[in-house]
Amino acid sequence: MSEEKGEYRGKATMEKITSLAKRRGFVFQSSEIYGGQNGAWDYGPLGVELKNRIARAWWKEMTQLHDDIAGLDAAILMHPRTWEASGHVENFTDPLVDCKKCKTRFRADQIPPENLAQKKCPECGGELTDTRKFNLMFKTHIGPAEDSAGAIYLRPETAQGIYVNYRNIVQSNRMKIPFGIAQIGKAFRNEIVTKNFIFRTCEFEQMEMQYFVKPGDDVKWFDEWKKRRWAYYEKLGVKMDSLRWHRHGPDELAHYAKDAYDIEYLFPMGWRELEGIHNRSDYDLSRHAEYSGKDLKYIDQDNNERYIPFIIETSAGLTRTLLMILCDAYDEELVPNEKNPGGSEGSAGSADDWRTVLRFHPDLAPVTAAVLPLMKKDGLAELAEDIRAELKEDFTTGYDQAGAIGRRYRRQDEAGTPFCVTIDYQTKEDGTVTLRFRDSMEQVRVPRAELIERIRREIKQYKRG
Ligand code: ATP
Numbered sequence: 001m002s003e004e005k006g007e008y009r010g011k012a013t014m015e016k017i018t019s020l021a022k023r024r025g026f027v028f029q030s031s032e033i034y035g036g037q038n039g040a041w042d043y044g045p046l047g048v049e050l051k052n053r054i055a056r057a058w059w060k061e062m063t064q065l066h067d068d069i070a071g072l073d074a075a076i077l078m079h080p081r082t083w084e085a086s087g088h089v090e091n092f093t094d095p096l097v098d099c100k101k102c103k104t105r106f107r108a109d110q111i112p113p114e115n116l117a118q119k120k121c122p123e124c125g126g127e128l129t130d131t132r133k134f135n136l137m138f139k140t141h142i143g144p145a146e147d148s149a150g151a152i153y154l155r156p157e158t159a160q161g162i163y164v165n166y167r168n169i170v171q172s173n174r175m176k177i178p179f180g181i182a183q184i185g186k187a188f189r190n191e192i193v194t195k196n197f198i199f200r201t202c203e204f205e206q207m208e209m210q211y212f213v214k215p216g217d218d219v220k221w222f223d224e225w226k227k228r229r230w231a232y233y234e235k236l237g238v239k240m241d242s243l244r245w246h247r248h249g250p251d252e253l254a255h256y257a258k259d260a261y262d263i264e265y266l267f268p269m270g271w272r273e274l275e276g277i278h279n280r281s282d283y284d285l286s287r288h289a290e291y292s293g294k295d296l297k298y299i300d301q302d303n304n305e306r307y308i309p310f311i312i313e314t315s316a317g318l319t320r321t322l323l324m325i326l327c328d329a330y331d332e333e334l335v336p337n338e339k340n341p342g343g344s345e346g347s348a349g350s351a352d353d354w355r356t357v358l359r360f361h362p363d364l365a366p367v368t369a370a371v372l373p374l375m376k377k378d379g380l381a382e383l384a385e386d387i388r389a390e391l392k393e394d395f396t397t398g399y400d401q402a403g404a405i406g407r408r409y410r411r412q413d414e415a416g417t418p419f420c421v422t423i424d425y426q427t428k429e430d431g432t433v434t435l436r437f438r439d440s441m442e443q444v445r446v447p448r449a450e451l452i453e454r455i456r457r458e459i460k461q462y463k464r465g
Contacts, residue, residue, distance in 0.1 A: 012330035014268045018197050020356070021326065024415055026050065026366075027198060039194040039202030041319075046415060049366035049396065051205075051322050055184050057363060058207045058316070061232055062182040069180035069209065070173050074161025076186055077142065082160050083153050085291035086284065088137055091255050092156060094192055096134040101126025107192050136189045138202075154188035159313060161185070162210045163284045167296060177298055177309055178221060180211040184318060196269055198323050205318035210311050212298070215282060218258070218310040222279045225312050226261060229277055233263070237361040237464040238328050242266040246273070256283040265324045274324055275316035282308040329358040329416060338406045338441060353406070358416030359439055362459040367417045369455060370398035372408050374424040384423040387433065387448060391421070394452050413438055418462075419455055439465050 021027040025044035029036040043051050063071050083089050095108035099121035108131045111122050119128040138154040141147075155161065162181045169181055184207045191202050198204075213221045226245075233243055248260040258279040265274045285308045289296040297306045337353050362368060369391055373384035381401055391397050398417060400408045405422065412420055422434040422443075432445040435454065446454050 011332075012268050012327045014197055017268070017323075017326050017330060020330075020414065021047070021197075026326065039191055041198050041201060046366040047322070050325065050360075050364060051318065053364045053366070054321050054325060055205075055207065055318055057236065058318075058321075059182065059184065061235075062180070062207075062209050066180065068175075068178065069182050069211075070169055070175060072162060072165055072169065072181050072183045073185065074158070074165060074183060076155050076188075077152055078155060078160060078164065080152055081291050082164060082288075083137065085287040086160050086163075087255050087287070088153075088156060089135070092137060093133040093135050095131045096192060097131050098129045099124060099126045100129060105192055110193065134190075134192065136191065138188045138190055155186075156189050157187050157315070158183050158185045158206045158208045159210060159284075159315065162208065163288055163311075166212065166285060167294070170298065175212075177300065178211060178213045178217065180209050182207075182209040184208075196267070198319050199267065199269075199272065201319065204320070206315060207318050207321070208313065208315045210280075210313050212309040212311055214300075215307055215310050218279055218281070218312060221312045222259060222277070225314055226277050229263060229275060229314050236325075236364070237359075237462070238265075238324070239464075242328065243274075244271065246271075254278070256280050265328075267324070267327055274320060275314065278313045278315065280311040280313050282310050284311055285309060325360065325364060326358070329360045331357050331359055333357070335441060338409050353410075355410050355413050357413040357438060359464060360416040360418070361464070362418040362462050365416045365418050366396065367398040367412075367415060368395035368459070369419040369421055370400060370408075370412045370417045371421045371423065372399075372405065373401050374405060374422060376401050378425070379428065380423055380425070383427060387421065387423060387451070390448075391452065391455075395455065409436065409441075419458065421451065 024046055026047035028042045028044055030040035030042050031037045059071070062069050096105065097108050097111070097116070098105050102121060102124040104121065104123050106122070108116055115122045115128070116131070121128055137156050139151055140154065141150040142152045143150040162183055165181070169175055185205065186203065187206050188203055191200055194200055194202060211221060211225060230243075234240055242265055244264050246262045246264050248257070248262070253260055258281040260276060260278045262273040263275045263277070264271045285296045289308065296308060298309050299306050333355060334352050335355050371384050371388040371391065373380040384399070384401070388397050388399055398412070398415075400411060402408070409420060416438070418438045420436040420438075422436060424434065427433050427448070431448045433448055433451060434443050435446045435451070436443045
């Protein structure tokens with residue numbers, strides 16, 4: 001790896017990502033002052049912006065750009081029969097073993113087979129319990145009595161909310177097959193091992209789209225959705241050589257699946273699933289028809305046919321995508337010390353400098369433009385506030401007037417802000433500002449009146465270098 005000026009590509013590690021996420025207010029441990037809650041995380045000021053933007057980009061892709069996909073926001077609490085019909089009560093389990101000595105809990109399929117065979121703890125050598133099945137659904141009670149009649153689950157996936165509304169949406173929106181239903185929402189799983197930061201958590205968010213097709217057309221649509229989902233990540237500016245396909249072998253296929261592919265991302269800890277694309281056959285609607293006693297056949301009036309549709313599912317984790325975007329955007333490089341061409345500040349030494357930069361697509365960046373007055377004095381701060389007020393209606397803005405300009409650029413780089421707008425003495429004279437680009441660190445002077453249009457154009461034309 002070269003450490004020549006500007007060429008070094010620093011590697012993201014989970015430690016660096018976790019620490020940056022906390023330092024800059026992307027992600028905090030849940031209830032940290034009490035020692036933290038396993039499997040739960042809080043999204044801070046920059047994190048919630050990033051998460052909302054990732055969700056918005058997905059929603060736009062699925063609904064705004066596809067006339068044949070309708071949106072939905074179903075409740076987390078569903079009728080308990082849902083989970084019997086879906087197969088979750090019976091099948092949504094992990095094999096679990098505990099160490100009697102050190103009390104560590106393991107997923108039996110994630111420890112070396114010889115340890116399992118000898119019942120020997122891989123951590124301390126103590127004796128392991130028998131393997132037992134552990135259901136990942138969170139169970140709670142609705143109503144005042146804690147009896148089994150009031151038992152209810154926190155949904156472990158958003159998909160079932162779509163299936164139980166399939167008939168409502170066909171009827172209310174006169175949807176014709178093929179069509180899809182998209183939903184973003186929370187899901188809960190009692191995961192045994194929750195390491196790697198927000199990769200696998202007990203509370204998380206999913207972005208799922210279920211596409212209803214005529215039986216026989218499923219293979220064609222499955223291929224089509226695989227192509228579309230791949231192209232989507234390209235559009236988001238993700239490093240495409242960090243993505244790959246993984247096809248589920250016969251042992252991996254879920255009980256409902258006819259065929260399944262994962263899009264995997266090369267996270268710092270290795271290749272891991274980011275999104276699943278599944279051919280779920282007619283399993284879901286057939287089961288809900290059986291368990292609810294309702295007729296869920298689609299009536300194709302044009303061709304005088306009735307059938308239970310097949311379902312092609314695209315299922316991505318929103319919070320897991322956020323981790324992917326953080327890792328993908330992360331970069332470290334050795335760059336020349338930056339100054340503002342119009343100003344005198346920042347000239348203290350011209351030594352090279354390391355910078356950490358998050359190369360978010362500008363559509364995803366939590367702050368689009370940061371406004372920086374070169375000096376607080378001589379009316380520059382007031383002028384900067386004034387320009388910021390103009391930008392606010394169109395963009396999320398930041399403001400920073402503390403310290404040398406070069407250091408302020410570094411702070412914005414680390415937050416992933418694609419554009420800095422610097423106000424200096426020339427601004428007072430001729431009404432131009434310095435527009436500084438995060439990725440190239442290039443600076444151009446732009447008349448104040450053209451600033452909004454220019455930023456808008458730069459966002460639309462953005463290509464990751
Ligand atoms: P795994 O086998 O890794 O437990 P899965 O195959 O059961 O995951 P799916 O049920 O297909 O996962 O869920 C679809 C998507 O939801 C996953 O690709 C992932 O992005 C996200 N997801 C699933 N479980 C979690 C979790 N515990 N924490 C965060 N995201 C999750």
